[in-house]
Amino acid sequence: MGDEPTNGELARRLDAGFDDLKEDMRDLAGRLDTKVDANLLTLQQQAQDERTHLIAVRVSALEDARQKETDVRQEEARKAEAQRASDRRLILTSLVVPLLLLLLQVYLASRGTK
Template identity: 75%
Template sequence: MGDEPTNGELARRLDAGFDDLKEDMRTLAGRLDTKVDASLLALQQQAQDDRHQALMMRVGAIEEERAREAERRQQEQREAENRRAGDKRLILTALVVPLLLLLLQVYLASRGSSG
């Protein structure tokens, strides 16, 4: 009987076990209070997915607008290049051709008066 605990020691061990059990129950209760309900979590995730989808749509619209703006700029550049080419042709016909005609007339006049 020397190895067996006394009644008082058994009572102390049981009280310590109950105290540990109570502390564990308090910890679990605290964790359960902070736990999110599954339906609430699903609603939050759905709301987050909706926000994400809306943002993706806005980003897509912005990208499309930028692409249209880039296309407009390219079109304007092509038009400007065409105008420049037209201006070059105009300069050629308005300035150079009359000058060449004048030189031709002077040349023909000088040949005609000497011959």
């Protein structure tokens, strides 16, 4: 009988076990309170996906606008180059050709007087 616990010691051990169990339950409840609900997680992920989609659409629109702006600049550069070529032809025809014709007339006039 010396190895068997007394009724008072059994009661203390049971109380200590219940106290440990209560403490474990409080810890578990605290951990469950901090856990994210699956529905809430799904809603957060959907919101994040929507934001990502909106950003992707905006980036795509900005890229399209940038490409159009680049195309307009290239077209303007082509028009400017064509205008410069036209100006060069105009200079040639309005200045150089009359000068050559004048020189030709002078040459022909000097040959004709001999």
